[in-house]
Amino acid sequence: MQEGIIIKGIGGFYYVETESKDIFECRARGKFRKKNITPLVGDRVVIEVTDNNSGYIIDIKERRSQLIRPAVSNVDQVVVVFSIKEPYINYTLLDRILVQIEKNKLDTILCFSKSDLVTEEEYNEVSRIYIDAGYKVIKTDVVNNNGIEELKGLLRDKITVFAGPSGVGKSTLFNVLQDKVKMETGEISSKISRGKHTTRHAQLINLEHDSYIVDTPGFSMLDLSHIDEFELMHYFREFKEYLGRCKFSSCLHLNEKGCAIIESVENGLLSRRRYDNYKLFLLEIKNNRRISK
Known part of the structure:
Protein backbone atom coordinates (compact mmCIF):
# COMPACT_ATOMS: atom_id res chain seq x y z
CA MET A 1 0.00 0.00 0.00
CA GLU A 62 -11.13 12.98 4.33
CA ARG A 63 -11.33 16.13 2.21
CA ARG A 64 -10.69 19.45 3.92
CA SER A 65 -12.29 21.35 1.02
CA GLN A 66 -14.04 20.58 -2.24
CA LEU A 67 -14.89 22.64 -5.29
CA ILE A 68 -17.71 21.57 -7.58
CA ARG A 69 -16.67 23.54 -10.64
CA PRO A 70 -13.83 22.94 -11.17
CA ALA A 71 -13.98 19.55 -9.44
CA VAL A 72 -10.90 19.71 -7.19
CA SER A 73 -10.42 18.82 -3.52
CA ASN A 74 -8.14 19.94 -0.68
CA VAL A 75 -7.54 23.35 -2.18
CA ASP A 76 -6.00 26.01 0.09
CA GLN A 77 -6.45 29.05 -2.11
CA VAL A 78 -7.58 30.29 -5.50
CA VAL A 79 -5.64 32.61 -7.76
CA VAL A 80 -8.22 34.40 -9.88
CA VAL A 81 -6.59 35.59 -13.09
CA PHE A 82 -8.13 38.39 -15.14
CA SER A 83 -6.67 40.79 -17.66
CA ILE A 84 -7.77 44.41 -17.72
CA LYS A 85 -7.30 44.52 -21.49
CA GLU A 86 -7.15 41.88 -24.23
CA PRO A 87 -9.68 40.72 -23.24
CA TYR A 88 -11.25 43.62 -21.34
CA ILE A 89 -12.16 42.81 -17.77
CA ASN A 90 -15.64 41.40 -17.16
CA TYR A 91 -16.51 42.68 -13.67
CA THR A 92 -19.70 40.65 -13.46
CA LEU A 93 -17.89 37.40 -14.17
CA LEU A 94 -15.10 38.30 -11.76
CA ASP A 95 -17.53 39.03 -8.93
CA ARG A 96 -19.47 35.86 -9.72
CA ILE A 97 -16.28 33.82 -9.33
CA LEU A 98 -15.39 35.62 -6.10
CA VAL A 99 -18.83 34.82 -4.65
CA GLN A 100 -18.25 31.13 -5.36
CA ILE A 101 -14.84 31.23 -3.68
CA GLU A 102 -16.22 33.03 -0.63
CA LYS A 103 -18.94 30.39 -0.31
CA ASN A 104 -16.26 27.70 -0.30
CA LYS A 105 -14.30 29.61 2.41
CA LEU A 106 -11.04 29.61 0.47
CA ASP A 107 -8.34 32.24 0.46
CA THR A 108 -8.21 34.38 -2.66
CA ILE A 109 -5.43 36.08 -4.58
CA LEU A 110 -6.59 38.32 -7.40
CA CYS A 111 -4.02 38.46 -10.18
CA PHE A 112 -4.31 41.05 -12.93
CA SER A 113 -2.30 39.72 -15.86
CA LYS A 114 -0.91 41.48 -18.94
CA SER A 115 -0.21 44.60 -16.89
CA ASP A 116 2.17 45.78 -19.63
CA LEU A 117 -0.93 46.56 -21.73
CA VAL A 118 -2.40 49.11 -19.30
CA THR A 119 -1.28 52.37 -17.74
CA GLU A 120 -0.67 52.71 -14.03
CA GLU A 121 -3.85 54.80 -13.79
CA GLU A 122 -5.91 52.11 -15.53
CA TYR A 123 -4.51 49.42 -13.25
CA ASN A 124 -5.10 51.48 -10.09
CA GLU A 125 -8.69 52.23 -11.09
CA VAL A 126 -9.50 48.53 -11.28
CA SER A 127 -7.31 47.19 -8.48
CA ARG A 128 -8.52 49.77 -5.95
CA ILE A 129 -12.05 48.33 -6.13
CA TYR A 130 -10.84 44.94 -4.94
CA ILE A 131 -8.16 46.13 -2.54
CA ASP A 132 -10.85 48.19 -0.79
CA ALA A 133 -13.06 45.09 -0.74
CA GLY A 134 -10.36 43.26 1.22
CA TYR A 135 -8.64 41.15 -1.44
CA LYS A 136 -4.95 40.46 -1.94
CA VAL A 137 -4.20 41.89 -5.38
CA ILE A 138 -1.06 41.51 -7.48
CA LYS A 139 -0.23 42.43 -11.07
CA THR A 140 1.82 40.29 -13.39
CA ASP A 141 3.51 40.84 -16.71
CA VAL A 142 5.24 37.83 -18.23
CA VAL A 143 6.81 39.97 -20.97
CA ASN A 144 8.95 41.78 -18.40
CA ASN A 145 8.74 39.08 -15.70
CA ASN A 146 7.02 41.48 -13.30
CA GLY A 147 5.19 40.03 -10.30
CA ILE A 148 6.24 36.44 -11.02
CA GLU A 149 8.49 35.99 -7.98
CA GLU A 150 5.84 37.53 -5.72
CA LEU A 151 3.28 35.08 -7.10
CA LYS A 152 5.65 32.12 -6.62
CA GLY A 153 6.06 33.09 -2.96
CA LEU A 154 2.31 33.10 -2.44
CA LEU A 155 2.03 29.56 -3.84
CA ARG A 156 4.56 28.00 -1.47
CA ASP A 157 3.35 25.00 0.60
CA LYS A 158 -0.22 25.26 -0.70
CA ILE A 159 -2.53 23.64 -3.22
CA THR A 160 -3.64 26.49 -5.45
CA VAL A 161 -6.31 26.52 -8.11
CA PHE A 162 -5.96 29.01 -10.93
CA ALA A 163 -9.34 30.21 -12.17
CA GLY A 164 -10.53 32.73 -14.69
CA PRO A 165 -11.84 33.01 -18.25
CA SER A 166 -9.98 31.87 -21.32
CA GLY A 167 -7.59 34.27 -22.98
CA VAL A 168 -6.33 36.09 -19.87
CA GLY A 169 -2.95 34.37 -19.83
CA LYS A 170 -3.41 31.57 -17.28
CA SER A 171 -1.53 29.04 -19.40
CA THR A 172 1.25 31.53 -20.08
CA LEU A 173 1.59 32.12 -16.33
CA PHE A 174 1.75 28.37 -15.78
CA ASN A 175 4.57 28.00 -18.26
CA VAL A 176 6.52 30.74 -16.51
CA LEU A 177 5.90 29.35 -13.01
CA GLN A 178 7.01 25.80 -13.83
CA ASP A 179 8.66 23.79 -16.61
CA LYS A 180 7.30 20.31 -15.89
CA VAL A 181 4.15 20.61 -18.00
CA LYS A 182 3.89 22.77 -21.10
CA MET A 183 0.46 24.33 -21.29
CA GLU A 184 -0.93 25.16 -24.70
CA THR A 185 -1.60 28.87 -25.05
CA GLY A 186 -4.42 30.18 -27.24
CA GLU A 187 -4.82 33.30 -29.29
CA ILE A 188 -7.65 35.75 -28.65
CA SER A 189 -10.51 35.54 -31.11
CA SER A 190 -10.79 38.87 -32.91
CA LYS A 191 -14.52 38.32 -33.34
CA ILE A 192 -15.50 37.71 -29.73
CA SER A 193 -12.40 38.97 -27.88
CA ARG A 194 -12.19 35.76 -25.94
CA GLY A 195 -9.52 33.09 -25.81
CA LYS A 196 -9.80 29.63 -27.25
CA HIS A 197 -10.28 26.95 -24.61
CA THR A 198 -6.87 25.34 -24.34
CA THR A 199 -7.21 23.32 -21.11
CA ARG A 200 -9.38 20.19 -21.27
CA HIS A 201 -9.24 18.81 -17.74
CA ALA A 202 -8.13 19.72 -14.25
CA GLN A 203 -4.49 18.86 -13.63
CA LEU A 204 -2.40 19.26 -10.50
CA ILE A 205 1.27 20.16 -11.01
CA ASN A 206 3.97 19.86 -8.37
CA LEU A 207 6.09 23.00 -8.01
CA GLU A 208 8.17 21.76 -5.10
CA HIS A 209 7.81 19.28 -2.22
CA ASP A 210 4.39 20.35 -0.90
CA SER A 211 3.36 23.04 -3.38
CA TYR A 212 0.90 22.29 -6.17
CA ILE A 213 -0.92 24.38 -8.72
CA VAL A 214 -4.05 23.33 -10.58
CA ASP A 215 -4.91 24.37 -14.07
CA THR A 216 -8.62 24.10 -14.84
CA PRO A 217 -10.77 24.31 -17.97
CA GLY A 218 -11.82 27.84 -18.87
CA PHE A 219 -15.34 28.88 -17.96
CA SER A 220 -17.45 31.96 -18.50
CA MET A 221 -20.54 31.63 -16.29
CA LEU A 222 -21.18 30.18 -12.85
CA ASP A 223 -24.56 29.18 -11.50
CA LEU A 224 -25.63 30.87 -8.26
CA SER A 225 -28.90 28.99 -7.82
CA HIS A 226 -27.52 26.99 -4.88
CA ILE A 227 -27.02 30.21 -2.86
CA ASP A 228 -29.80 31.51 -0.62
CA GLU A 229 -30.86 35.13 -1.08
CA PHE A 230 -30.10 35.93 2.57
CA GLU A 231 -26.72 34.22 2.22
CA LEU A 232 -25.37 36.23 -0.72
CA MET A 233 -24.61 39.41 1.25
CA HIS A 234 -22.05 37.50 3.34
CA TYR A 235 -20.03 36.70 0.23
CA PHE A 236 -19.25 40.35 -0.48
CA ARG A 237 -16.40 40.95 1.96
CA GLU A 238 -16.77 44.70 2.17
CA PHE A 239 -20.42 44.42 3.24
CA LYS A 240 -19.58 42.72 6.54
CA GLU A 241 -18.73 45.95 8.34
CA TYR A 242 -22.23 47.30 7.63
CA LEU A 243 -24.35 44.20 8.16
CA GLY A 244 -26.62 44.58 11.20
CA ARG A 245 -26.75 48.38 10.88
CA CYS A 246 -29.86 48.49 8.67
CA LYS A 247 -33.22 49.71 9.96
CA PHE A 248 -34.82 46.33 9.28
CA SER A 249 -33.21 43.05 10.33
CA SER A 250 -34.62 41.35 7.22
CA CYS A 251 -32.98 43.88 4.88
CA LEU A 252 -31.74 42.39 1.62
CA HIS A 253 -30.03 45.68 0.65
CA LEU A 254 -32.00 45.94 -2.55
CA ASN A 255 -34.25 49.00 -2.19
CA GLU A 256 -35.22 49.07 1.50
CA LYS A 257 -35.34 52.31 3.47
CA GLY A 258 -32.70 52.76 6.13
CA CYS A 259 -30.31 50.30 4.47
CA ALA A 260 -26.73 50.80 5.66
CA ILE A 261 -25.29 49.18 2.52
CA ILE A 262 -27.21 51.46 0.16
CA GLU A 263 -26.27 54.52 2.22
CA SER A 264 -22.60 53.50 2.14
CA VAL A 265 -22.73 53.13 -1.64
CA GLU A 266 -24.34 56.57 -1.98
CA ASN A 267 -21.65 58.05 0.27
CA GLY A 268 -18.85 56.50 -1.79
CA LEU A 269 -17.74 54.11 0.96
CA LEU A 270 -18.57 51.02 -1.07
CA SER A 271 -18.03 50.34 -4.76
CA ARG A 272 -21.15 51.01 -6.80
CA ARG A 273 -19.94 48.57 -9.45
CA ARG A 274 -19.67 45.76 -6.90
CA TYR A 275 -23.02 46.70 -5.36
CA ASP A 276 -24.69 46.66 -8.79
CA ASN A 277 -23.40 43.12 -9.29
CA TYR A 278 -24.72 42.17 -5.85
CA LYS A 279 -28.18 43.37 -6.91
CA LEU A 280 -27.87 41.54 -10.23
CA PHE A 281 -26.97 38.27 -8.49
CA LEU A 282 -29.68 38.73 -5.85
CA LEU A 283 -32.39 39.23 -8.47
CA GLU A 284 -31.08 36.20 -10.35
CA ILE A 285 -31.34 34.07 -7.21
CA LYS A 286 -34.83 35.37 -6.40
CA ASN A 287 -36.01 34.71 -9.96
CA ASN A 288 -34.60 31.20 -9.88
CA ARG A 289 -36.45 30.51 -6.62
CA ARG A 290 -39.67 31.81 -8.16
CA ILE A 291 -39.30 29.62 -11.26
CA SER A 292 -38.49 26.49 -9.26
CA LYS A 293 -41.59 26.79 -7.05
Missing part, protein backbone atom coordinates in the same frame (compact mmCIF):
# COMPACT_ATOMS: atom_id res chain seq x y z
CA GLN A 2 1.19 3.48 -0.80
CA GLU A 3 -0.24 6.93 -0.18
CA GLY A 4 -0.31 9.72 -2.71
CA ILE A 5 -2.28 12.52 -4.30
CA ILE A 6 -4.38 12.45 -7.48
CA ILE A 7 -2.78 14.84 -9.95
CA LYS A 8 -4.98 14.09 -12.97
CA GLY A 9 -8.10 12.16 -13.89
CA ILE A 10 -9.12 11.20 -17.42
CA GLY A 11 -11.78 8.74 -18.55
CA GLY A 12 -11.92 6.75 -15.32
CA PHE A 13 -8.15 6.61 -14.89
CA TYR A 14 -6.54 8.51 -12.02
CA TYR A 15 -2.87 9.41 -11.97
CA VAL A 16 -1.52 9.27 -8.43
CA GLU A 17 1.78 10.83 -7.39
CA THR A 18 3.26 9.14 -4.33
CA GLU A 19 5.61 10.60 -1.75
CA SER A 20 8.56 9.21 -3.74
CA LYS A 21 7.27 11.22 -6.74
CA ASP A 22 6.47 8.05 -8.69
CA ILE A 23 3.25 8.27 -10.70
CA PHE A 24 0.79 5.35 -10.96
CA GLU A 25 -2.16 5.00 -13.32
CA CYS A 26 -5.03 3.81 -11.14
CA ARG A 27 -8.66 2.85 -11.32
CA ALA A 28 -11.04 3.31 -8.40
CA ARG A 29 -12.41 0.22 -6.65
CA GLY A 30 -16.08 -0.52 -7.23
CA LYS A 31 -17.00 0.36 -3.64
CA PHE A 32 -16.66 4.06 -4.48
CA ARG A 33 -19.17 3.80 -7.32
CA LYS A 34 -21.61 1.98 -5.04
CA LYS A 35 -21.28 4.80 -2.50
CA ASN A 36 -21.61 7.40 -5.27
CA ILE A 37 -18.12 8.75 -4.52
CA THR A 38 -16.02 10.05 -7.39
CA PRO A 39 -12.28 10.54 -6.81
CA LEU A 40 -11.17 14.11 -7.47
CA VAL A 41 -7.95 15.79 -8.46
CA GLY A 42 -6.35 16.82 -5.15
CA ASP A 43 -7.62 13.81 -3.21
CA ARG A 44 -5.16 12.21 -0.81
CA VAL A 45 -5.53 8.48 -1.45
CA VAL A 46 -4.23 5.04 -0.56
CA ILE A 47 -3.41 2.84 -3.54
CA GLU A 48 -2.70 -0.83 -4.07
CA VAL A 49 0.00 -1.23 -6.70
CA THR A 50 -0.54 -4.16 -9.11
CA ASP A 51 2.58 -3.71 -11.25
CA ASN A 52 5.32 -1.18 -11.90
CA ASN A 53 3.10 1.77 -12.88
CA SER A 54 -0.54 0.87 -12.27
CA GLY A 55 -2.87 0.03 -9.41
CA TYR A 56 -6.17 0.66 -7.65
CA ILE A 57 -7.41 3.39 -5.34
CA ILE A 58 -8.62 1.64 -2.20
CA ASP A 59 -9.18 4.60 0.15
CA ILE A 60 -9.76 8.36 -0.09
CA LYS A 61 -8.69 10.46 2.87
Whole structure:
Protein backbone atom coordinates (compact mmCIF):
# COMPACT_ATOMS: atom_id res chain seq x y z
CA MET A 1 0.00 0.00 0.00
CA GLN A 2 1.19 3.48 -0.80
CA GLU A 3 -0.24 6.93 -0.18
CA GLY A 4 -0.31 9.72 -2.71
CA ILE A 5 -2.28 12.52 -4.30
CA ILE A 6 -4.38 12.45 -7.48
CA ILE A 7 -2.78 14.84 -9.95
CA LYS A 8 -4.98 14.09 -12.97
CA GLY A 9 -8.10 12.16 -13.89
CA ILE A 10 -9.12 11.20 -17.42
CA GLY A 11 -11.78 8.74 -18.55
CA GLY A 12 -11.92 6.75 -15.32
CA PHE A 13 -8.15 6.61 -14.89
CA TYR A 14 -6.54 8.51 -12.02
CA TYR A 15 -2.87 9.41 -11.97
CA VAL A 16 -1.52 9.27 -8.43
CA GLU A 17 1.78 10.83 -7.39
CA THR A 18 3.26 9.14 -4.33
CA GLU A 19 5.61 10.60 -1.75
CA SER A 20 8.56 9.21 -3.74
CA LYS A 21 7.27 11.22 -6.74
CA ASP A 22 6.47 8.05 -8.69
CA ILE A 23 3.25 8.27 -10.70
CA PHE A 24 0.79 5.35 -10.96
CA GLU A 25 -2.16 5.00 -13.32
CA CYS A 26 -5.03 3.81 -11.14
CA ARG A 27 -8.66 2.85 -11.32
CA ALA A 28 -11.04 3.31 -8.40
CA ARG A 29 -12.41 0.22 -6.65
CA GLY A 30 -16.08 -0.52 -7.23
CA LYS A 31 -17.00 0.36 -3.64
CA PHE A 32 -16.66 4.06 -4.48
CA ARG A 33 -19.17 3.80 -7.32
CA LYS A 34 -21.61 1.98 -5.04
CA LYS A 35 -21.28 4.80 -2.50
CA ASN A 36 -21.61 7.40 -5.27
CA ILE A 37 -18.12 8.75 -4.52
CA THR A 38 -16.02 10.05 -7.39
CA PRO A 39 -12.28 10.54 -6.81
CA LEU A 40 -11.17 14.11 -7.47
CA VAL A 41 -7.95 15.79 -8.46
CA GLY A 42 -6.35 16.82 -5.15
CA ASP A 43 -7.62 13.81 -3.21
CA ARG A 44 -5.16 12.21 -0.81
CA VAL A 45 -5.53 8.48 -1.45
CA VAL A 46 -4.23 5.04 -0.56
CA ILE A 47 -3.41 2.84 -3.54
CA GLU A 48 -2.70 -0.83 -4.07
CA VAL A 49 0.00 -1.23 -6.70
CA THR A 50 -0.54 -4.16 -9.11
CA ASP A 51 2.58 -3.71 -11.25
CA ASN A 52 5.32 -1.18 -11.90
CA ASN A 53 3.10 1.77 -12.88
CA SER A 54 -0.54 0.87 -12.27
CA GLY A 55 -2.87 0.03 -9.41
CA TYR A 56 -6.17 0.66 -7.65
CA ILE A 57 -7.41 3.39 -5.34
CA ILE A 58 -8.62 1.64 -2.20
CA ASP A 59 -9.18 4.60 0.15
CA ILE A 60 -9.76 8.36 -0.09
CA LYS A 61 -8.69 10.46 2.87
CA GLU A 62 -11.13 12.98 4.33
CA ARG A 63 -11.33 16.13 2.21
CA ARG A 64 -10.69 19.45 3.92
CA SER A 65 -12.29 21.35 1.02
CA GLN A 66 -14.04 20.58 -2.24
CA LEU A 67 -14.89 22.64 -5.29
CA ILE A 68 -17.71 21.57 -7.58
CA ARG A 69 -16.67 23.54 -10.64
CA PRO A 70 -13.83 22.94 -11.17
CA ALA A 71 -13.98 19.55 -9.44
CA VAL A 72 -10.90 19.71 -7.19
CA SER A 73 -10.42 18.82 -3.52
CA ASN A 74 -8.14 19.94 -0.68
CA VAL A 75 -7.54 23.35 -2.18
CA ASP A 76 -6.00 26.01 0.09
CA GLN A 77 -6.45 29.05 -2.11
CA VAL A 78 -7.58 30.29 -5.50
CA VAL A 79 -5.64 32.61 -7.76
CA VAL A 80 -8.22 34.40 -9.88
CA VAL A 81 -6.59 35.59 -13.09
CA PHE A 82 -8.13 38.39 -15.14
CA SER A 83 -6.67 40.79 -17.66
CA ILE A 84 -7.77 44.41 -17.72
CA LYS A 85 -7.30 44.52 -21.49
CA GLU A 86 -7.15 41.88 -24.23
CA PRO A 87 -9.68 40.72 -23.24
CA TYR A 88 -11.25 43.62 -21.34
CA ILE A 89 -12.16 42.81 -17.77
CA ASN A 90 -15.64 41.40 -17.16
CA TYR A 91 -16.51 42.68 -13.67
CA THR A 92 -19.70 40.65 -13.46
CA LEU A 93 -17.89 37.40 -14.17
CA LEU A 94 -15.10 38.30 -11.76
CA ASP A 95 -17.53 39.03 -8.93
CA ARG A 96 -19.47 35.86 -9.72
CA ILE A 97 -16.28 33.82 -9.33
CA LEU A 98 -15.39 35.62 -6.10
CA VAL A 99 -18.83 34.82 -4.65
CA GLN A 100 -18.25 31.13 -5.36
CA ILE A 101 -14.84 31.23 -3.68
CA GLU A 102 -16.22 33.03 -0.63
CA LYS A 103 -18.94 30.39 -0.31
CA ASN A 104 -16.26 27.70 -0.30
CA LYS A 105 -14.30 29.61 2.41
CA LEU A 106 -11.04 29.61 0.47
CA ASP A 107 -8.34 32.24 0.46
CA THR A 108 -8.21 34.38 -2.66
CA ILE A 109 -5.43 36.08 -4.58
CA LEU A 110 -6.59 38.32 -7.40
CA CYS A 111 -4.02 38.46 -10.18
CA PHE A 112 -4.31 41.05 -12.93
CA SER A 113 -2.30 39.72 -15.86
CA LYS A 114 -0.91 41.48 -18.94
CA SER A 115 -0.21 44.60 -16.89
CA ASP A 116 2.17 45.78 -19.63
CA LEU A 117 -0.93 46.56 -21.73
CA VAL A 118 -2.40 49.11 -19.30
CA THR A 119 -1.28 52.37 -17.74
CA GLU A 120 -0.67 52.71 -14.03
CA GLU A 121 -3.85 54.80 -13.79
CA GLU A 122 -5.91 52.11 -15.53
CA TYR A 123 -4.51 49.42 -13.25
CA ASN A 124 -5.10 51.48 -10.09
CA GLU A 125 -8.69 52.23 -11.09
CA VAL A 126 -9.50 48.53 -11.28
CA SER A 127 -7.31 47.19 -8.48
CA ARG A 128 -8.52 49.77 -5.95
CA ILE A 129 -12.05 48.33 -6.13
CA TYR A 130 -10.84 44.94 -4.94
CA ILE A 131 -8.16 46.13 -2.54
CA ASP A 132 -10.85 48.19 -0.79
CA ALA A 133 -13.06 45.09 -0.74
CA GLY A 134 -10.36 43.26 1.22
CA TYR A 135 -8.64 41.15 -1.44
CA LYS A 136 -4.95 40.46 -1.94
CA VAL A 137 -4.20 41.89 -5.38
CA ILE A 138 -1.06 41.51 -7.48
CA LYS A 139 -0.23 42.43 -11.07
CA THR A 140 1.82 40.29 -13.39
CA ASP A 141 3.51 40.84 -16.71
CA VAL A 142 5.24 37.83 -18.23
CA VAL A 143 6.81 39.97 -20.97
CA ASN A 144 8.95 41.78 -18.40
CA ASN A 145 8.74 39.08 -15.70
CA ASN A 146 7.02 41.48 -13.30
CA GLY A 147 5.19 40.03 -10.30
CA ILE A 148 6.24 36.44 -11.02
CA GLU A 149 8.49 35.99 -7.98
CA GLU A 150 5.84 37.53 -5.72
CA LEU A 151 3.28 35.08 -7.10
CA LYS A 152 5.65 32.12 -6.62
CA GLY A 153 6.06 33.09 -2.96
CA LEU A 154 2.31 33.10 -2.44
CA LEU A 155 2.03 29.56 -3.84
CA ARG A 156 4.56 28.00 -1.47
CA ASP A 157 3.35 25.00 0.60
CA LYS A 158 -0.22 25.26 -0.70
CA ILE A 159 -2.53 23.64 -3.22
CA THR A 160 -3.64 26.49 -5.45
CA VAL A 161 -6.31 26.52 -8.11
CA PHE A 162 -5.96 29.01 -10.93
CA ALA A 163 -9.34 30.21 -12.17
CA GLY A 164 -10.53 32.73 -14.69
CA PRO A 165 -11.84 33.01 -18.25
CA SER A 166 -9.98 31.87 -21.32
CA GLY A 167 -7.59 34.27 -22.98
CA VAL A 168 -6.33 36.09 -19.87
CA GLY A 169 -2.95 34.37 -19.83
CA LYS A 170 -3.41 31.57 -17.28
CA SER A 171 -1.53 29.04 -19.40
CA THR A 172 1.25 31.53 -20.08
CA LEU A 173 1.59 32.12 -16.33
CA PHE A 174 1.75 28.37 -15.78
CA ASN A 175 4.57 28.00 -18.26
CA VAL A 176 6.52 30.74 -16.51
CA LEU A 177 5.90 29.35 -13.01
CA GLN A 178 7.01 25.80 -13.83
CA ASP A 179 8.66 23.79 -16.61
CA LYS A 180 7.30 20.31 -15.89
CA VAL A 181 4.15 20.61 -18.00
CA LYS A 182 3.89 22.77 -21.10
CA MET A 183 0.46 24.33 -21.29
CA GLU A 184 -0.93 25.16 -24.70
CA THR A 185 -1.60 28.87 -25.05
CA GLY A 186 -4.42 30.18 -27.24
CA GLU A 187 -4.82 33.30 -29.29
CA ILE A 188 -7.65 35.75 -28.65
CA SER A 189 -10.51 35.54 -31.11
CA SER A 190 -10.79 38.87 -32.91
CA LYS A 191 -14.52 38.32 -33.34
CA ILE A 192 -15.50 37.71 -29.73
CA SER A 193 -12.40 38.97 -27.88
CA ARG A 194 -12.19 35.76 -25.94
CA GLY A 195 -9.52 33.09 -25.81
CA LYS A 196 -9.80 29.63 -27.25
CA HIS A 197 -10.28 26.95 -24.61
CA THR A 198 -6.87 25.34 -24.34
CA THR A 199 -7.21 23.32 -21.11
CA ARG A 200 -9.38 20.19 -21.27
CA HIS A 201 -9.24 18.81 -17.74
CA ALA A 202 -8.13 19.72 -14.25
CA GLN A 203 -4.49 18.86 -13.63
CA LEU A 204 -2.40 19.26 -10.50
CA ILE A 205 1.27 20.16 -11.01
CA ASN A 206 3.97 19.86 -8.37
CA LEU A 207 6.09 23.00 -8.01
CA GLU A 208 8.17 21.76 -5.10
CA HIS A 209 7.81 19.28 -2.22
CA ASP A 210 4.39 20.35 -0.90
CA SER A 211 3.36 23.04 -3.38
CA TYR A 212 0.90 22.29 -6.17
CA ILE A 213 -0.92 24.38 -8.72
CA VAL A 214 -4.05 23.33 -10.58
CA ASP A 215 -4.91 24.37 -14.07
CA THR A 216 -8.62 24.10 -14.84
CA PRO A 217 -10.77 24.31 -17.97
CA GLY A 218 -11.82 27.84 -18.87
CA PHE A 219 -15.34 28.88 -17.96
CA SER A 220 -17.45 31.96 -18.50
CA MET A 221 -20.54 31.63 -16.29
CA LEU A 222 -21.18 30.18 -12.85
CA ASP A 223 -24.56 29.18 -11.50
CA LEU A 224 -25.63 30.87 -8.26
CA SER A 225 -28.90 28.99 -7.82
CA HIS A 226 -27.52 26.99 -4.88
CA ILE A 227 -27.02 30.21 -2.86
CA ASP A 228 -29.80 31.51 -0.62
CA GLU A 229 -30.86 35.13 -1.08
CA PHE A 230 -30.10 35.93 2.57
CA GLU A 231 -26.72 34.22 2.22
CA LEU A 232 -25.37 36.23 -0.72
CA MET A 233 -24.61 39.41 1.25
CA HIS A 234 -22.05 37.50 3.34
CA TYR A 235 -20.03 36.70 0.23
CA PHE A 236 -19.25 40.35 -0.48
CA ARG A 237 -16.40 40.95 1.96
CA GLU A 238 -16.77 44.70 2.17
CA PHE A 239 -20.42 44.42 3.24
CA LYS A 240 -19.58 42.72 6.54
CA GLU A 241 -18.73 45.95 8.34
CA TYR A 242 -22.23 47.30 7.63
CA LEU A 243 -24.35 44.20 8.16
CA GLY A 244 -26.62 44.58 11.20
CA ARG A 245 -26.75 48.38 10.88
CA CYS A 246 -29.86 48.49 8.67
CA LYS A 247 -33.22 49.71 9.96
CA PHE A 248 -34.82 46.33 9.28
CA SER A 249 -33.21 43.05 10.33
CA SER A 250 -34.62 41.35 7.22
CA CYS A 251 -32.98 43.88 4.88
CA LEU A 252 -31.74 42.39 1.62
CA HIS A 253 -30.03 45.68 0.65
CA LEU A 254 -32.00 45.94 -2.55
CA ASN A 255 -34.25 49.00 -2.19
CA GLU A 256 -35.22 49.07 1.50
CA LYS A 257 -35.34 52.31 3.47
CA GLY A 258 -32.70 52.76 6.13
CA CYS A 259 -30.31 50.30 4.47
CA ALA A 260 -26.73 50.80 5.66
CA ILE A 261 -25.29 49.18 2.52
CA ILE A 262 -27.21 51.46 0.16
CA GLU A 263 -26.27 54.52 2.22
CA SER A 264 -22.60 53.50 2.14
CA VAL A 265 -22.73 53.13 -1.64
CA GLU A 266 -24.34 56.57 -1.98
CA ASN A 267 -21.65 58.05 0.27
CA GLY A 268 -18.85 56.50 -1.79
CA LEU A 269 -17.74 54.11 0.96
CA LEU A 270 -18.57 51.02 -1.07
CA SER A 271 -18.03 50.34 -4.76
CA ARG A 272 -21.15 51.01 -6.80
CA ARG A 273 -19.94 48.57 -9.45
CA ARG A 274 -19.67 45.76 -6.90
CA TYR A 275 -23.02 46.70 -5.36
CA ASP A 276 -24.69 46.66 -8.79
CA ASN A 277 -23.40 43.12 -9.29
CA TYR A 278 -24.72 42.17 -5.85
CA LYS A 279 -28.18 43.37 -6.91
CA LEU A 280 -27.87 41.54 -10.23
CA PHE A 281 -26.97 38.27 -8.49
CA LEU A 282 -29.68 38.73 -5.85
CA LEU A 283 -32.39 39.23 -8.47
CA GLU A 284 -31.08 36.20 -10.35
CA ILE A 285 -31.34 34.07 -7.21
CA LYS A 286 -34.83 35.37 -6.40
CA ASN A 287 -36.01 34.71 -9.96
CA ASN A 288 -34.60 31.20 -9.88
CA ARG A 289 -36.45 30.51 -6.62
CA ARG A 290 -39.67 31.81 -8.16
CA ILE A 291 -39.30 29.62 -11.26
CA SER A 292 -38.49 26.49 -9.26
CA LYS A 293 -41.59 26.79 -7.05
